[in-house]
Amino acid sequence: MISDSFLFRSDGGFIRLPIWGHIPLNTPLKKILSHPTFLRLKGIRQLSFSQQVYPGATHTRFEHSIGVYHLMKLILQRIHTNPLAESLQNDRFFFDDHSCRLLLSAALLHDIGHYPHAHVLEEQAPVFRGKPVFTRHESLVDRFLFETSDHFPSIADTLHDEWKVDPHEVAALIRGESGNTYKKLISGTLDPDKMDYLMRDAHHCNIPYGNIDIERLIESFVPDPERCRFAITEKGIAPLESLLFAKYMMMRNVYWHHTSRTFSVMLRRFLQDNIDTCMITPHTLTELFYSNSDDRVLYDLEHLLPSEKNPAGSLLERIQQRKIYKRAIIRTPYLNGAKKPIDWMMAYATDHERRKEQEIALCTMIAKRHNIDLCGHEILIDPPSLKDIFDYDDLRELCVFPTKQEHLQSPGNHQKNYISFDEFGESVFRSDFILAFERYTKKFRIVCREDLTPLVRQHEEEIIGMLEAKGPT
Template sequence: MTYKSVHDPLYGFIDLSELEIRVIDSAVFRRLHRIKQLAQANAVYPSASHARFEHSLGVCHLAGRMAKHLEFDDKMIRAVRLAALLHDVGHGPFSHIFEPVLSSINHQEIGHEEISQMMITKDPELSGILGELAPQVASVLAHKPVPGWTLQESMLAADVISGPLDVDRMDYLRRDSYHLGVDYGHFDLDQLLHTITTTKDTGERWVAVNIKGWGAIEQYRLGRYLMHAQVYQHHTIVIANRMCIDSMLRAVGSVIDPDELLVGSPNFLENYTKLDDQSLSDRILSSNGVAAKIMGRLRRRDLLKRVCEIYPGSDIPDPKARLKMAKMNHATQQKVASEIAHTLHLAEHDIVVHTSHIPVHHIEDQILVIRDGVPRHLNDSSPIISSHSPIDKFYIFGPDNKRVRDTVRDYMCSEFGIL
């Protein structure tokens, strides 16, 4: 039953239940107002100031539409909408780019999904609002069997929120495009939702699309590819995000108390939810040292420049050299950056090495299209899919002057045979 309606620039009025409004009014959810969706993307797109808050409302709305179209019963619709509403509640400052900081502190990979599930079940206010629904909502987000549901119901509900054709991506592609003022992420949402179906008679149930939605699926796939290529992996956004990560990592031990952010410690959630984009950046800026210097450069948009850009697949002729670059992890990238900085007598934070991977097949491989009653992978017959390959780019960022460029060129020639 609709309790209140809120207006959204993409969908018009979004109807919300009384329970959903209570969740939205909780402290941990309202914190999402203060966490930008795209971190440092405003370095390129000045209007990229939208937050996780409105994205979460949009995902809740789309989850409800998809669940109704798939004829979920009322209990499933309620839980799926709540899971969609809360799927990003665990994000830290600057969204995804805080995850390397939290993972470094805890010496293991920790994503916002794990924190979201923790908040749903352990935050006193939020878990109190959800009551007996809290374990169900957390299980949907964790892709685990939901208490009281069949395995097929659990699988399908999780697939709606986080799967090859999920409402999370459907919302952020269109919402990011809208706020950035670009057309890359647009696709026919109504046709896509109208032709959404599920696999049947396979022992498992997954979200799929009827062959009549073929055109919308191709738009969706191409939109995701273009948003990665033109927005999410734009070289200026890449370096702005990397400088922000570097600043936060260097603030650990001074501005950021690592003991306060140990997952599983008694006051972890209390400490974690005090952090947002503004509060953390202000604390870093008010400190002394390299972290404050880097954050100050971000504030002034005084970014490191792209002094080297390589497409390994076409720019490196030697297969062994290509493989060497492909195997570079964060540690080896840091080693390369340190060697170049040392040669130039620069501080280590003045050189950044980064590899961008623009996915094409990674997720879309698994999108199922129902044709003649048989589920098939989209890439089996898509001419667009078959004509594109993943794009890797290798960057070195640093001060933009001839000495730096010449040194980087000499290094790349000696290490990878690039002239």
């Protein structure tokens, strides 16, 4: 039986957030919201450098985490009150008191391992001795769940004592470890994380691309025990389409905006140079980021490093003063809709050493041709992201559970309980269609100091030839 105290009751009081309005509170929830480790999320912005493009994008992981908890609660309430959803549960995939508490706590704490600019530094992390300096935020869950603060027990203790769940089980669910029955409910096509951040990010950026009929989408959720995830009924197809399109539009206009990506490239090169010159140790660097906020970390980094011996210091100064490098060359890795990208462009995203070597080589070439002094970081390579915004395997696995008479009687659907969303035939938003969306959005860019832009463009073909001929292997 599902615990009414967690799903339908409040101990009194609400927290009011943009998008979702009043969210009722209970004692276990309030104990985590007031914990110093959770409060640190107030200092970590949701969209990193996007505020340099959209000044309103200063919202944080704190309110996002509460929003994800709220949506998970709405989903579980729907599963509990929908006779069809209850009837589709089985001994393998069910929603009892324990599983609901587990899912709610994982939803609330899914971003507890985040640190400033985490996605920026995870995507193409600076390296030391061939290994990434920064770890993925999911792997830091244990660090923050089990750490203690003055006069506060750990969050893990609160989970055990107040939420009645095993904190190790919560951490494993957040990390998405294989074999966990409910992991696709925390990270998948239909997870509440995506539903919240798409609408929240669009709201704070004040752009019209994030409108999704969340209520109707949640109303369509039914359990899919065979695949340990949620399926949707026909009524969920249209709001799912709006979610997929919103994600594409946000990716194109916000998440991969050229200004945000250029700031990210400049920050990564600055950090890499300081690691390579032993100005800062990897341990000192990670501790600085893991224990800091967005607003302070770059200033603390500036004071930590000796500016008089740091040629790359101008990169940090430019980031702080918003003197951003400009786009000089843009190429498309998926040329004319090709199914496979141009390999050498994509390879620069992983071969960090060669990327830096080529950046220095480009600076050397421009400096000699035009008799100017360059240090080697004035021209930078911004390769396409290797990370896919859409989880295509997960989308291909998503099923529709037919409930309308015309679909139940269809010859192709006869005696089928769950039908692949791709095969259901009611939407153009198939997984291959979504894949084409993303391919057209990825770009390979050369960015540089603004005064160098015409010089780099003057040698565009030669530069592309250099990068292709000596591309990473």
